[in-house]
Structures are given as structure tokens and as C-alpha cells.
Amino acid sequence: MRSKNVPQTLFAFGLNHNTAPVEVREKLYFQEDEIPEFLRLLQPHLAECLVVSTCNRTEVYAVTGTPDLDIQYFKDALVDFKGAREIVKNEHFFELISCSACQQLFSVATSIDSKVIGDLQILRQLRSAYSVAREQRTAGKILNQLLQRAFKIGKLTFTETSIHEGAVSTSLAAVEMAAEIFGSLRRLNVLVVGAGETARLTAEALLNKRVGNLLISNRTRKNAEDLLDDLERSDTRRSVVDFDRFRDHLDSVDIVITSTGSELPILNVDDFAGAAGRKVLVIDIAVPRDVSVEVGRLPNVVLKNIDDLHSIVNENHDRRLRDLPRVKKLISQEMVDFLTWYYTLPLMPAYEKTRCKPTPDQAREVLQTKEFLNRNASEIHQLFAGSKGNFKEDLDNHLALVRRLQEKRAVEAGLVG
Numbered sequence: 001m002r003s004k005n006v007p008q009t010l011f012a013f014g015l016n017h018n019t020a021p022v023e024v025r026e027k028l029y030f031q032e033d034e035i036p037e038f039l040r041l042l043q044p045h046l047a048e049c050l051v052v053s054t055c056n057r058t059e060v061y062a063v064t065g066t067p068d069l070d071i072q073y074f075k076d077a078l079v080d081f082k083g084a085r086e087i088v089k090n091e092h093f094f095e096l097i098s099c100s101a102c103q104q105l106f107s108v109a110t111s112i113d114s115k116v117i118g119d120l121q122i123l124r125q126l127r128s129a130y131s132v133a134r135e136q137r138t139a140g141k142i143l144n145q146l147l148q149r150a151f152k153i154g155k156l157t158f159t160e161t162s163i164h165e166g167a168v169s170t171s172l173a174a175v176e177m178a179a180e181i182f183g184s185l186r187r188l189n190v191l192v193v194g195a196g197e198t199a200r201l202t203a204e205a206l207l208n209k210r211v212g213n214l215l216i217s218n219r220t221r222k223n224a225e226d227l228l229d230d231l232e233r234s235d236t237r238r239s240v241v242d243f244d245r246f247r248d249h250l251d252s253v254d255i256v257i258t259s260t261g262s263e264l265p266i267l268n269v270d271d272f273a274g275a276a277g278r279k280v281l282v283i284d285i286a287v288p289r290d291v292s293v294e295v296g297r298l299p300n301v302v303l304k305n306i307d308d309l310h311s312i313v314n315e316n317h318d319r320r321l322r323d324l325p326r327v328k329k330l331i332s333q334e335m336v337d338f339l340t341w342y343y344t345l346p347l348m349p350a351y352e353k354t355r356c357k358p359t360p361d362q363a364r365e366v367l368q369t370k371e372f373l374n375r376n377a378s379e380i381h382q383l384f385a386g387s388k389g390n391f392k393e394d395l396d397n398h399l400a401l402v403r404r405l406q407e408k409r410a411v412e413a414g415l416v417g
Contacts, residue, residue, distance in 0.1 A: 007067065007346050007402040008047060009395070010142055012101035013075055013093055014059035017115045020092035027084035028058040035129075038081055039136045042074070048140040050133040050147070052108065054125050056115050061105060063142045067399055071095050071391055097394040102146060102338055106331045109150035110157040111164070118164045118320050123154040142342065149338055153330045161323040166316030171201035171259075173309040173316075174283045175209060178255050181281055181302065189213040191241070191249055193266070194259035195223040198285055202257055203227065207234050214238040215253065217246035219260070251275045257283045258290035265292040272298055285309065346402050 015025060030038065030053035042049050048063035060078065075095075079088050096104055107113035111122050130147045133139035139147070158164050166176070179185060190211050192199050195218035206214055214236050218224035224240045231238070241249060247267075250256065251274030260266060267290060272280065277300060284291040284305045296303030 007065075007399060008142055009064050009067075009069055009398060010061075010098055010101050010146070010342065011064070011069065011071070011395075012059060012061045012096045012104055013071060014052075014057065014078075015088070015092045015094065016057035016059065016113070018113075019094050020088075022055075024088055024092050025056065025058065027087045028078065028082050029053055029055065030058060030082075032132075034081075035132050036136050038078075039133065039138045041077065041081065043136070043138055045073075046138070048133075048143045049138040050129055050143055052126060052129040054122070057108070059104070059108070061101060061143065061146070063140065069395055095391040097391065098342070098398045099335060099339055100394070102335055102342075103331065105146060105150050106153055106334060109154035110327050110331060111154075112324065112327055112331075116169070117317075117324070118166075120164055123151070123158070126150065126154070142345075145341060146338065149334050153334050156330055157327050161326050163320045163323045163327055166312075166319060169201060170285050170306055170309045170313060171198050172205050173312040174202055174257055174285060174304075175205040176312065177283065177304060177309065178257075178281055179209060182254065185209045185211045185255075187212045188254040189215070189249075189252060190255040190257065191215045191217065191246060191253045192257050192259075193217050193243075193246060193290070194261075194286070195220070195227045196259060196261070198259040199257075200227055200230070202259065202285070203231055207231060207236055210234070211236055215241050215246070215249060217241040217243050219243045247271050250280070251278075253280070254278075255281045255283070257285065259285040260290055262286070262290060263288060265290060267291045267295060269294045269298065271295075272301060276300060283309070343401065343405060346405065 015028060017025065030051060035051050035053065038051060039049055042060075042062070045064075046062045047065045050061045052059045052061070058078075060074065062074070075090070075093055079085050082088075094104075104113070109123060109126055111117060111119045114122055126147075130139060130143075133143065175185075178190075182188060185206070186209075188211060190206055190213070192203055192206070192214065195216065199216070199218075203214065203216065216224045216228055216238070217240070218227075221240060221242060228238055228240055250272055256267070258266065267282070269292065272295060280301050282291055282295060282301055282303045284303065287306060289305060291303060291305075293303075295301055
């Protein structure tokens with residue numbers, strides 16, 4: 001039995017926080033409405049294609065039916081589409097074939113390739129990328145299989161390991177600390193002073209905790225208003241407070257979180273005179289500090305600074321890393337299954353299309369090939385060094401493997417060793 005199926009080559013390329021600095025990554029970042037247009041641009045040249053674009057990565061996963069894969073053509077298409085030729089260079093890209101492309105996607109889905117391990121957003125972003133590819137009809141048999149497996153291990157990582165648990169930033173640590181001190185935040189009033197990225201992450205975390213009332217104040221009122229408008233809708237009451245009046249609210253709020261760029265403290269002991277008799281948690285995330293150390297000596301005020309938060313972040317980070325081997329094992333197991341399925345595809349005879357029952361010899365050969373692939377999955381994976389090797393060499397190894405499988409010599413004569 002010799003299949004006439006054309007090998008379908010899975011490959012990936014792009015850049016991320018491991019390969020390029022932010023000033024380069026931002027040049028290839030896709031707005032939502034750009035991805036369909038780019039997929040349509042590539043569609044005539046590829047059998048399948050998907051684009052994942054976040055603040056930390058722009059990665060393309062694709063399948064081609066031609067053995068003459070010119071990876072440079074697709075990298076140039078990406079750079080030219082974004083008009084970034086003056087900034088983005090070849091050395092900023094990674095290029096992966098077959099198993100290595102699969103491993104990269106699984107690492108992304110489980111968040112172990114995220115800038116902060118345990119990133120809760122990446123799986124949602126991956127699902128969104130897949131949805132766009134399906135809408136554009138650029139996700140076919142191989143990407144469908146690959147993405148469904150990625151979602152499966154992404155979910156298993158979330159439910160069966162602690163890699164997503166606990167604060168991963170000072171903003172999340174601040175809200176986690178508030179929840180530990182007060183319990184539920186649903187009835188509490190919280191004042192956030194500042195409107196930068198730290199304040200934004202803090203506000204988002206507070207909304208996720210269903211805080212009762214959220215006040216935001218900033219020296220430039222418009223920045224505070226823009227931040228408020230950008231936050232997701234929720235039942236939480238929210239409003240902007242003029243910066244020169246935010247101290248007037250200290251006698252009615254339960255939690256104050258500050259993250260301004262002030263060179264001098266913006267809160268002193270006298271500012272809390274009206275809050276006497278009430279427990280107030282003040283979390284100072286700013287450097288230099290926004291809150292005078294004397295405030296922490298008030299009997300009703302609990303003052304925490306960024307060092308207190310870093311201890312929480314570090315403790316949670318260490319706990320996440322303890323589960324890293326478990327996540328890598330999940331990835332390895334899923335890769336073996338995918339590898340077996342993927343490299344059996346070119347062997348599938350015509351009966352799959354005609355729905356005729358395979359002969360005993362046909363069924364036995366496919367089973368033998370699957371068993372061979374299972375036994376030698378790790379060695380076969382070593383053929384594809386990805387970014388550590390040479391893309392052209394990896395491609396040649398992939399095509400050679402397919403040919404040898406098709407010629408029935410993999411099981412009989414052995415491929416590895």
C-alpha cells in the first residue's frame with residue numbers, strides 16, 4: 001500500500017518576548033480587524049493558517065501542501081503587511097517545523113511560554129485566534145486537531161496544577177492581600193489613586209472581586225476617566241474623583257491603593273484624621289512611595305508597601321514553578337498523541353475517502369506505523385531542533401520521515417539510530 005497523499009507540513013513562525021524586545025513586538029501587533037485581512041492574504045498560499053497576536057507575541061501557525069516551503073516569503077509578508085521593515089529584522093523571528101511547532105503552541109496554551117508563567121488570559125486569546133481562523137475558513141483538519149489538543153491541556157493545566165494560582169503581579173497581589181484581610185470585598189469602598197498600567201491592572205482585579213464601590217483619582221482627570229471607560233462593564237459602582245478632592249473620601253473608604261509617579265508622599269498622617277475609629281487598609285505600590293511611613297503607626301491603619309507585595313508574588317511564583325514538571329509532562333504526552341496522528345495522515349489509504357472497509361493488510365500496516373511512532377516519538381522529535389537548528393534541515397528531516405513512512409521502511413528497517 002503506497003499512499004498518494006501529499007504531505008501536509010505543519011510549521012510556525014513569529015516573534016515573542018523571548019525573541020524580540022517590546023519596541024519590535026509592538027510593530028507586529030495585530031488589531032482585531034487586521035487578522036482576517038492578513039489571513040485572506042495568506043490563504044492562496046497555504047492550506048491552513050492561524051494568527052495569535054498579543055502584547056507579548058505575534059505567532060503564525062500554518063499548514064502547507066507544497067514541499068518547497070519558503071519560510072522567508074511568509075515572514076516578509078508579515079513584516080510588509082505591518083509596514084515594519086525598518087524595525088523588524090530576521091533575527092527577531094523564530095521558525096519551527098512539525099513537532100517543534102506543536103510544542104510551541106502547547107507551551108503557549110499552558111502559559112509556560114508566557115512572560116509571567118500562569119497568565120490567565122492566554123488561553124482565552126488563543127480561543128479567539130482559533131475562532132477568527134474558523135470564521136475565515138483557514139483552520140482545517142490539522143489545525144483543528146492541534147488547537148483542540150492545545151485547549152485540552154490548557155484546561156488540564158488550570159484544573160490539575162497550581163500554576164495559575166495566586167498573584168503574578170504587584171497589582172494582583174494588592175487585591176489578594178485586601179481579600180485576605182477583609183474577606184469578601186463586595187460591600188467595600190475602594191479608592192485607587194493613579195491611572196497608569198499598574199492602576200489599570202489593580203482596577204480590573206478589583207472588579208473581578210466584585211468590589212462594592214470603586215473610586216479612581218488622578219492628577220489628569222481625563223486619564224482617570226479614560227481608565228474608567230476602558231474597564232469591563234460590571235455591577236460595581238464606579239466614579240472619578242478630582243485629584244485635589246480625593247482626600248475628602250478617606251473617611252468613607254475601606255481600602256486605598258496608590259500608584260502615582262509623585263516624587264514626594266501624597267498622603268500623610270493628618271489626611272486620615274477623619275478616619276479615626278475605622279479600619280483602613282492602605283497599599284502603597286508606588287516607587288518612590290506615595291504614603292508617609294508615619295501613616296502605618298496610626299492604630300486604625302494597616303499600611304503595606306511594594307516590598308510586602310513582592311513577597312507574595314515571589315512565594316506564589318515559587319509555588320507555580322513547583323508544578324512546571326507536571327505541565328511539561330502533560331505537553332509531552334499530548335505531543336506523542338498528536339505526532340502519531342499527524343504522521344499517520346500521509347499513510348491513510350483511499351478507503352478513508354471512499355468509506356470502504358480497509359483490508360486486513362491495510363489495517364495492520366496503519367496499526368504498525370502508529371505503534372512505531374509511539375515507540376520512537378521522542379527520537380523523532382529530536383529530528384526537529386527548531387530555533388536551535390536550521391529550518392531548512394528540519395524541513396528536509398520532516399519530508400524524509402514522511403517519505404520513509406510512506407515507503408513502509410520505517411517499521412521494517414527502522415528510522416532512528
